[in-house]
Amino acid sequence: MTTQQQPATADIAQRVAAIWTDVLGDQPGTFxxxxxxxxxAxxxxxAVEEQLGVTLDIGDLFEDPDLETLxxxxxxxxEG
Structure with missing residues (x-):
């Protein structure tokens, strides 16, 4: 991972965390x-699609991920 990619990765992770927290709260746990x-879901x-341009199937959330997995x-x- 290059230095230029690291801020993008950190920014995406921060945005995902903000979306998760806005919808589910800030307690640890799975969906x-x-x-x-x-x-x-x-x-x-x-919100992920609007803010990050990534299509997320709601079925992905029904696999019961935690924030880190999502x-x-x-x-x-x-990245792929």
Missing amino acids: FELNGQSIA VQIAA TRNILARV
Whole structure:
């Protein structure tokens, strides 16, 4: 990873965390542990697409990721 990529990665991770926190709160846990439901999945997917330009299938959230796992999945899509 180059120095130029690191800020982009950090910025994306920060944005994903902000989206997650806005929808599910700032407690640790997985999507379902934080009472994530269909409406929360739609809100997260829409915000990720709007803010990051990454299409996130709501089914990805129904695999019950935590914030770290979701961030890794989004970063993989951005980088790949």
